Amino acid sequence: MKHQLFDTSIHIATGGRPFANDGQALVLLHGSGQNHLTWVLQSRYFAYRGFPVLAPDFPGHGLSGGTPLDSIEAMAAWLIALLDSLEVKTACLVGHSQGCLVAIDAAARYPSRITRLGLIAGALAIPVNDQLLTMSDKALAKAISVMTSWGHGPMAHMHDNTQPGHSFLGYGNRLMASNNEMALRNDLMACNQYSAGQDAATKITQPVICILAGADRMTPLKHGIAMANSLVNSQKIILAGAGHMLPAERPAEVNHALRGFLAT
Amino acid sequence: MSGDYKFDTLSLHAGHVPDERHGSRAVPIHQTTSYVFQNTEHAAALYNQELGGHLYTRISNPTVAVLEQRIAALEGGVAATATASGMAALATAVLVLCSQDDHIVSSSRMYGANINLLENTLPRFGITTSFVDPSDLAGIEKAIKPNTKMIFGEVIGNPGLDIMDVEAVAKIADKAGIPLMLDCTFNTPWLLKPFTLGANIIIHSLTKWIGGHGVAIGGAVVDGGNFDWGQNDKFPTIAGPHYAMDGINFYEEFGPAAFTAKFRAEGMYNFGPSLSPTNAFHILQGMETLPLRMQRHMDNTAKMLAFLSGHDQVAWVRHPSLADHPGHELAKRMMPRGAGSIIVFGLKGGRDAGRTFIESVELASHLANVGDAKTLVIHPASTTHSHISAEAMIEGGLSDDMIRLSVGLEDFDDIKADFEMAFRAAAKQQKARG
Numbered sequence: 001m002k003h004q005l006f007d008t009s010i011h012i013a014t015g016g017r018p019f020a021n022d023g024q025a026l027v028l029l030h031g032s033g034q035n036h037l038t039w040v041l042q043s044r045y046f047a048y049r050g051f052p053v054l055a056p057d058f059p060g061h062g063l064s065g066g067t068p069l070d071s072i073e074a075m076a077a078w079l080i081a082l083l084d085s086l087e088v089k090t091a092c093l094v095g096h097s098q099g100c101l102v103a104i105d106a107a108a109r110y111p112s113r114i115t116r117l118g119l120i121a122g123a124l125a126i127p128v129n130d131q132l133l134t135m136s137d138k139a140l141a142k143a144i145s146v147m148t149s150w151g152h153g154p155m156a157h158m159h160d161n162t163q164p165g166h167s168f169l170g171y172g173n174r175l176m177a178s179n180n181e182m183a184l185r186n187d188l189m190a191c192n193q194y195s196a197g198q199d200a201a202t203k204i205t206q207p208v209i210c211i212l213a214g215a216d217r218m219t220p221l222k223h224g225i226a227m228a229n230s231l232v233n234s235q236k237i238i239l240a241g242a243g244h245m246l247p248a249e250r251p252a253e254v255n256h257a258l259r260g261f262l263a264t
Numbered sequence: 265m266s267g268d269y270k271f272d273t274l275s276l277h278a279g280h281v282p283d284e285r286h287g288s289r290a291v292p293i294h295q296t297t298s299y300v301f302q303n304t305e306h307a308a309a310l311y312n313q314e315l316g317g318h319l320y321t322r323i324s325n326p327t328v329a330v331l332e333q334r335i336a337a338l339e340g341g342v343a344a345t346a347t348a349s350g351m352a353a354l355a356t357a358v359l360v361l362c363s364q365d366d367h368i369v370s371s372s373r374m375y376g377a378n379i380n381l382l383e384n385t386l387p388r389f390g391i392t393t394s395f396v397d398p399s400d401l402a403g404i405e406k407a408i409k410p411n412t413k414m415i416f417g418e419v420i421g422n423p424g425l426d427i428m429d430v431e432a433v434a435k436i437a438d439k440a441g442i443p444l445m446l447d448c449t450f451n452t453p454w455l456l457k458p459f460t461l462g463a464n465i466i467i468h469s470l471t472k473w474i475g476g477h478g479v480a481i482g483g484a485v486v487d488g489g490n491f492d493w494g495q496n497d498k499f500p501t502i503a504g505p506h507y508a509m510d511g512i513n514f515y516e517e518f519g520p521a522a523f524t525a526k527f528r529a530e531g532m533y534n535f536g537p538s539l540s541p542t543n544a545f546h547i548l549q550g551m552e553t554l555p556l557r558m559q560r561h562m563d564n565t566a567k568m569l570a571f572l573s574g575h576d577q578v579a580w581v582r583h584p585s586l587a588d589h590p591g592h593e594l595a596k597r598m599m600p601r602g603a604g605s606i607i608v609f610g611l612k613g614g615r616d617a618g619r620t621f622i623e624s625v626e627l628a629s630h631l632a633n634v635g636d637a638k639t640l641v642i643h644p645a646s647t648t649h650s651h652i653s654a655e656a657m658i659e660g661g662l663s664d665d666m667i668r669l670s671v672g673l674e675d676f677d678d679i680k681a682d683f684e685m686a687f688r689a690a691a692k693q694q695k696a697r698g
């Protein structure tokens with residue numbers, strides 16, 4: 001659906017069903033240089049199982065207008081403003097990668113609004129190496145292809161896909177290329193600069209599930225485990241052999257784990 | 265692994281990882297129509313495209329999916345769908361994209377059935393085509409109308425071997441807000457990956473070089489994922505509500521793979537042009553050696569061109585690698601590894617000499633296919649293009665003495681000896697006629 005926020009048209013995927021606002025929502029937050037399409041196999045799945053799904057494209061991403069935001073704090077504040085304007089009182093936030101930082105920041109600062117967290121392939125800090133930062137500024141196509149390559153695990157590199165005929169790498173590249181050309185750069189800078197994650201984690205008492213990838217080259221597993229260990233009310237699941245793009249690579253397991261978590 | 269796998273590795277491996285239960289190294293043939301659902305919820309999820317997986321082989325099949333993922337990987341596309349033949353690929357792609365009163369701008373220099381489909385069959389359903397010489401860029405641009413939904417052509421035309429400037433035509437399509445769809449049967453991704461030049465959809469007859477052994481008919485439609493279906497209101501069945509799946513908007517839900525999602529949900533579902541798993545298996549065997557075969561096809565083609573060009577019974581030879589071909593420079597730039605293994609030529613003595621030649625070869629086979637590992641010859645005017653009118657033949661750059669040769673992988677000395685023998689037979693016949 002389209003939604004107007006701060007004079008900007010925002011696209012929000014609702015999983016193919018009209019968003020039925022009962023005051024709470026399942027909000028899916030995409031990662032750096034991604035958009036709502038990260039959640040292709042989550043948004044429909046949950047929407048058709050009765051969850052009011054919102055998978056927004058952050059400004060300058062996917063089908064949203066506007067310019068990309070430049071800090072994690074700004075993204076968290078934007079998210080709360082979005083929930084306000086949609087009259088959503090409370091939300092379960094599910095983040096992927098950078099989306100985990102946004103979720104953690106929002107949960108720590110707005111505890112009454114955020115009831116639960118699903119943190120997929122995340123960490124409390126996501127430092128970005130200088131080379132990739134420079135590339136995202138000077139050679140975007142290269143940065144996209146490097147991230148798509150690092151972002152996928154061994155099965156994905158073999159183009160072994162549960163979606164018949166689909167190529168993870170081809171799709172991953174095109175998805176990122178469809179964003180505003182500032183999107184990736186701003187996202188990576190925002191991740192790199194965000195240092196409040198550890199502090200935020202100590203404030204989070206909501207239930208959390210961490211779903212981590214065993215072969216994650218973007219946010220290495222040990223940082224994901226450290227994140228889970230820093231959150232008092234958390235459980236973790238590790239999917240061996242999977243790459244960073246867990247929602248696409250291992251949709252059945254991710255959906256199953258999230259659904260179990262949401263039912264408790 | 266440090267980077268992405270390269271072409272030769274993908275040809276062997278893409279799409280298949282041995283399964284845990286049996287560990288089959290080769291791709292298993294899943295010769296089944298259907299797949300047992302875990303429960304009703306699982307079944308509903310598959311129908312609703314909430315989950316990847318297979319429910320009925322008309323729509324998808326695990327063996328066929330390996331082939332699809334392999335061709336998508338080799339082309340650098342976002343997804344591919346395999347079909348029962350190259351013609352099924354083209355017909356279904358057009359029907360998925362176009363509706364009544366839509367229009368196509370197409371190359372006039374193409375395979376006879378491609379021309380027939382667009383010129384004679386589709387108009388019955390309200391889809392019309394303007395044909396333009398593929399080298400006439402201004403003509404292509406001028407032929408675009410408000411209801412034009414795609415530009416279509418062959419990179420290397422069959423059998424005239426006209427070369428399309430993919431990058432230039434892609435720019436024209438891009439400016440008009442319509443996709444460029446190409447039949448890439450003759451070039452294969454080993455010679456050219458047209459998505460890198462801006463093409464948007466690729467059609468293959470897998471029957472030819474990709475299968476490579478003349479054992480199975482098959483086709484594929486590869487989605488470049490690089491066309492923005494929502495940029496205008498020309499594609500309401502992709503970027504607007506579609507009756508399938510609760511009024512789904514394929515563009516919003518599947519992004520770069522929107523066309524493929526619609527192709528599966530409508531094209532495979534309603535038309536049913538499915539590739540059989542066994543044929544997919546045979547084609548996969550061929551794909552494994554595509555790079556090796558293509559190199560050898562190019563080597564033998566170069567030798568054959570030298571031989572034919574120097575032979576005093578040969579009236580003319582046409583191939584994009586020859587300096588006098590109008591597309592020579594373009595072909596060299598787009599396809600530095602070679603411009604395919606089809607050669608066309610005419611003999612002194614015209615149509616009759618040609619017929620004697622074709623009836624005299626022993627090693628080369630006289631048949632309708634191209635791209636087999638074996639050397640093939642045919643006389644298009646009396647066979648593949650016999651349904652095309654004389655004017656259309658000339659418009660298509662074809663003469664009635666033309667012999668189409670698909671250069672195979674045999675020891676070149678043997679093909680050469682076979683041709684020399686058949687040339688002698690043609691000369692003898694010419695002499696007898698006086």
Ligand SMILES: Cc1ncc(COP(=O)(O)O)c(C=O)c1O
Nearest residue numbers: 349350351375422449469471482
């Ligand atoms: C260029 C081209 N495209 C498409 C086709 C049709 O392919 P198929 O025979 O697999 O239907 C052919 C077959 O000769 C061809 O040469």
